[in-house]
Amino acid sequence: MFADLIEALKTEGLDMSWQDFANCRGADPDLFFPERGASTRTAKGICRECSVQAECLEFAIVSSEKFGIWGAMSERERRKIRRERQIAVRRRQAG
Numbered sequence: 067m068f069a070d071l072i073e074a075l076k077t078e079g080l081d082m083s084w085q086d087f088a089n090c091r092g093a094d095p096d097l098f099f100p101e102r103g104a105s106t107r108t109a110k111g112i113c114r115e116c117s118v119q120a121e122c123l124e125f126a127i128v129s130s131e132k133f134g135i136w137g138a139m140s141e142r143e144r145r146k147i148r149r150e151r152q153i154a155v156r157r158r159q160a161g
């Protein structure tokens with residue numbers, strides 16, 4: 067489902083091999099990129115059964131992926147993690 071993005075990132079040297087094990091292969095992309103207000107339950111359920119959930123989530127966080135469900139988390143949930151990490155880094159630097 068992320069074929070274009072994956073190809074673009076491969077040229078930047080990022081390891082995307084986890085994608086080969088994605089549980090969402092063949093799933094309806096609309097589940098993972100739902101309209102505003104639509105349910106994300108099915109997509110997150112697929113993610114929770116995915117053997118590369120952690121890798122997928124980390125990729126989406128570090129690449130600041132703005133749309134869709136990645137690693138069973140919405141953009142809002144990932145943004146919260148990014149914020150928490152930034153706070154932790156600032157605390158370490160200040161400490």
Ligand code: SF4
Nearest residue numbers: 088090113116122137
């Ligand atoms: S965690 Fe979800 S979005 Fe990521 S590869 Fe697995 S099924 Fe696909």
